[in-house]
Amino acid sequence: MSLPPLSLSILGVEPLDEFIKEIADFVHYTIINRPPDLQGKVEVEAKVGQLVDTSSNRRLELPILVETIIAPQSIPLRFESNMSVEQHKHFNTRLNELQNSSMQPGFPSSPLGYVHLKLYGLRETTKTGKVLECMRKIRLGDLNIYSPKRAVDWRVSVNLEVPVSHPIGSPTHTRKKDRLSYSHEEFSIDLTQVTASTPNGPPTVMHELEIEIARPTLLLATAAKRGDPNAPELERSAFDELIRAFVNNARILVRNANEGWQP
């Protein structure tokens, strides 16, 4: 007894993905309503980490079984964008493998690019004193995603990167970033080791993973056309397609935070 081929649904199509739609609505709203007086680069990123209940100082626990989006300002919590050295190494290994296999014929997606960067953040200089980067990141909004089946939660952020004038005087602290940056189509996946040091105390080392929409100008162009009845269908839906692939990739990273490497 075997199953005859099934339609996707009684309507013949997939139902709306409420989760992806919610994230797309949030990102779109935040971009469209950003402060008009601030000139800067719009950054949309998903960070992998843990949602911490600030009353218990432990990972958030809700009586639900699968990933969901937390209502903003509903629960006292913070997001810790950090992972273990083992998780960092696991992602490094798997992303390198993926990068290699993506070059082979028959791979079902585009090849991944790769670059190794060393970055020095705001008010920070290299040993020779040259300022490499001077940006201020202004947070426009976040959505927290609780993922009880996985070792990690995640956060979608919309930021504005505003150039600032070069700092004067000697840095009060340094934040050194060692970044493995993978690129895939419209996204960059950054695996970063952040070493922060202050004059008085040992340096702290954090491990971060984030996926970012690579081209802010494309992001803004698609956001402007979203749902525009005068735009051709392809342009009208481009923003939602971009966010769908962004969420798909974030879900794959989150699912594989511990072991294996599965869709």
Next chain:
Amino acid sequence: MSLPPLSLSILGVEPLDEFIKEIADFVHYTIINRPPDLQGKVEVEAKVGQLVDTSSNRRLELPILVETIIAPQSIPLRFESNMSVEQHKHFNTRLNELQNSSMQPGFPSSPLGYVHLKLYGLRETTKTGKVLECMRKIRLGDLNIYSPKRAVDWRVSVNLEVPVSHPIGSPTHTRKKDRLSYSHEEFSIDLTQVTASTPNGPPTVMHELEIEIARPTLLLATAAKRGDPNAPELERSAFDELIRAFVNNARILVRNANEGWQP
């Protein structure tokens, strides 16, 4: 500036749908572990209704933005399988329209069937005293789905329908069901008006909507082959395909509980 075609993800495929997987795992586990001594028909259904917080007697409220599955036994709640007369009428109109349009050429899915039934439940007889149905429904397990964006929540249930011997004596109460039953591929969608009356008191009228997997034997056959490494891929994945279409249809019904008719 337009968006180049995107891959589904860095792996070239859709990520796992955690929500559908959770429901499939639950249904599979409940079927496989059903009491071996009870002979009966396995019924898998999704009912539309509301999750009621028993401490406040109001609809459940959780600090989350999109549909999710409630952990069993985690919150004191009950499920009310009821809707307003207007919702019932809305579904009736839309399902009739869908049934008509599904007969037209170019419809992206199979045509829907339709039948109007009048049923009399357990320990109940028709006016002429003929017993039409005598089944006892044994509840094996439920999963509650909270859907804060929609007017309704839903519940997936696995039941065992066991035939019972004909009742003796006169009925203590009557439950009359007026059912509009739509069929689509492996599913039946039942829109039912239930009139319950007792000897002392006015009758109560409830409106129910549920979708059910139509062929218990097919359900059991696919469940038995799920993940079986010796079965061909098509048979191995048939159970998950069946549950996917079941969940897709339930999501479409839930989304359209109030107005419109969208995927």
